[in-house]
Amino acid sequence: MDASTTARGLGRAAVVAIALALTVTGCSSGGSGSTGDAAKTVSPVQDAEDVNAQPLDKVKDGGEVRFPLQQWITQWNPYQVDGTYGDAVEIMGYVEAKIFRTDAKGVYHPVPEYLTSAEVTSSSPQVVTYKINPKAKWSDGKPISYEDFKAVWQSTNGKAAGYNIADPSGYEQISSVEKGADDQEVKVTFSSPYADWQKLFSPLLPASLLSGADVFNSGLVEKVPVFGGPLKIGSMDKSAQTITLVRNPDWWGTPAKLDKITYRVMDTPAITQAYLNNEVDDAPAGNATAYGQLKDAKDTTIRTGTPWDEVHISFGGNGALADQAVRQALGRAIDRDALIKVVNQGVPVEFKKLDNHLYMINQSGYQNNSGDWAAFSPDAAKQLLDKAGWKEASPGQPRTKDGQSLELHFVVSDGSPQQQLDMVSAVQNMLQQVGVKLDIDKVSSKEYFTKYIDQGKFDLASWRNTGSFPLSQTVAIFREPEGDNVFGNYSKLSTPEIDSLLKKASSTLDRAEADKLYNQADAKIWELGHTVELYQRPSILAVRKGLANYGAGSLADTDITKVGWEK
Structure with a gap:
């Protein structure tokens, strides 16, 4: 579940909207196709950039870089609710006025x-x-x-x-x-x-x-009529599923090194092969299958870092899951350590368990607020379900209440690799042990977010939130929906207390006091049964050798004008 979509490299750190990974992918290959467990020999950079930093006089003028794109971009307005797709937000930072950048x-x-x-x-x-x-x-x-x-x-x-x-x-x-x-x-x-x-x-x-x-x-659907960045959109070819960026001839600053950036839409499983075929210049290497194929590829370097990037399982708020006790029971029934082992096989970077919804492990202010809510205990899960009125049935059968079976649906993208499906199957087995029947619903990768996650049509689902830095960027994920607008809270689960704590924290200028408030909110989010955090996802990227000022890092933005090929 190391979903490798969303904005590439370092460009997520200061986006206006929460950048979401819009296709769920896997972190490793367990079960069939597994390449076995790899020794955890690589430590990703924490507060540095693994980007092959080069001064401009060492970078060629001109040339092209080719990037994969995981879905066609329809809404380009990053302030609009449908415009938060990470790649779109990053590109808009290249073609419009990105007035601030963050360092590492x-x-x-x-x-x-x-x-x-x-x-x-x-x-x-x-x-x-x-x-x-x-x-x-x-x-x-x-x-x-x-x-x-x-x-x-x-x-x-x-x-x-x-x-x-x-x-x-x-x-x-x-x-x-x-x-x-x-x-x-x-x-x-x-x-x-x-x-x-x-x-x-x-x-x-x-x-x-x-x-x-x-x-x-x-006004920004399928087009960007006015530009203000070092690049502009050169072409959008929906039939070929390609978007090109070229230099903005009216740019008043130092010209971008590259002549052109070409983005091509492709399903996640196809990116590795496209890289090996020299059709794209970077590819996610965060799962065993991809890492195994890419680590020794010709003219390739593996770049690693620790950005704001989390992987989780979200619960819906409808049907049986409208009951907080049922959601809490699922949190106790899921063995996070076991799931992380499934997805971490075959990758030499350790995926570290995340016990906070708002802070990454390498951020100041991080603390474990999960309490007992995410402590694996099937017995505790059964007790919660008993109290919620879901009665045990005969062995192998789901619990029942008022004549209804406790049957839930885990929505997954049909583009998910095997390791993702192995992880979901493991969840299915864990829930079965406490009397919950879990169906696995494969849906079109192109509709995964637009028709399911965005609409809240899931009981369980898994994706990434990336680039939620600074901390106020996380508020939209947990804030109370207003009418049809869910902001980034696709579960539609919230409380006035969580809302109040998050808003107060974002208005607190004293950093230590703000950290205290954010952590109080996080403890309440765990108790709510909104989301089970799994791990902070390291950035593991295969990059064409010689590509300068681009790759993996911590909290820094990419300066696209400096990206190019070494002389």
Whole structure:
């Protein structure tokens, strides 16, 4: 279950929306096709980048890089609820105004091509003043100005009807966005403090693409009409399932090294072979089958890192699972250590168990809040089911209540490799031991999210959340839905207490106090039976030798202008 989709390499750290892995894939090969267990001999980098860092004078001018894409991108607006697919968010950071980048330790830095400065100029109330580079402009010739910041805020703060937003966090705390000394100075005033203000407005979009709910929701469907980054979209060929990026001829900064980036949509199992056929220049190597085939491939390096990247099993909130005690019972019935062993076979990097929904193991503030809620105990699971009124049946038969059998469905992508299916089969067996019948429903990989996860049509499902840094990025995953808008909370499970703790934490400027609040919320998320965390997924990537300034890392963003081929 080392789902290897979503944004590639380092580009996930500061995306505006939660970047989701939209196809679930496996982490290793257990059962049939297993390559056996590999010694855990590789330690991925923690606070560094495994990217073959090279100065620009060592990188060729020109050339092409070819990347796999795991699904066709329909919605390009990263602020819209359907625009949070990781690859789409990353690409928009290349073609629009990504005003901040993080380094390998997650520290934000203004991108000088867009901002000459950005700082808190008042603390009560909190005011942030941005000074825009006077050279910065959109492809339609309009200068980047305070109007673009204002349009992002007004369309994303949740106050205007009809805007299907991904996450109002941060924007709903803003009371005004105003012109400063001139059009290139922006004063953003917050009604309550917001600690992670640097993650807002990035990528910045032109006001013309956000003017009205219809434009916000559909103006970036299948097209990106206005650009503001070092690259622009050169072509979208839906029949060939390819998207190309080329240099933006109106870019005012240092030109990108590459002439072109080509993305091609392909099913997860096909990526390894495409790499071996020299059709793409990187490929996930996080499962045994892929690693075994790629580690000794010609002209290949394996790059590893520890980004914000978690793998979990989510529970739905319908039917029998509307009862918190039943969800808690599933948490006690699932042996996480055993599942991690299944998926970690054949890969030389240890997949470390994750006991926190909000922090990664290598983040400051991480602590184990799982308590007993994820401690494997079939007896405890049976007791919880008994108390919930699900009566034991004859051996091998599911429990019953009010004439109904306790039968659940685990939704998986039909593109899942064997190790993913082995993991799901192991869950099926574990639940059977406590009287729960688990059906495994294979669905189209192209519809896995759009028709099932996004709609909450699952009892159990597994995917990755990536790039949820800074911590306020995680709020959307657990916040209470509003009407049809679930934000990132596809289980639709929440409590006012969790909502309150997460919002208070994101408004707390004292880091130690914020950590305390986030961890209090995490303990409540475990108790809710929302999600069973499995492990922090290391980045294990096969990369064509000679590709510079690109690969695997911790919390850093990719500077796409520096990516290219060594001289």
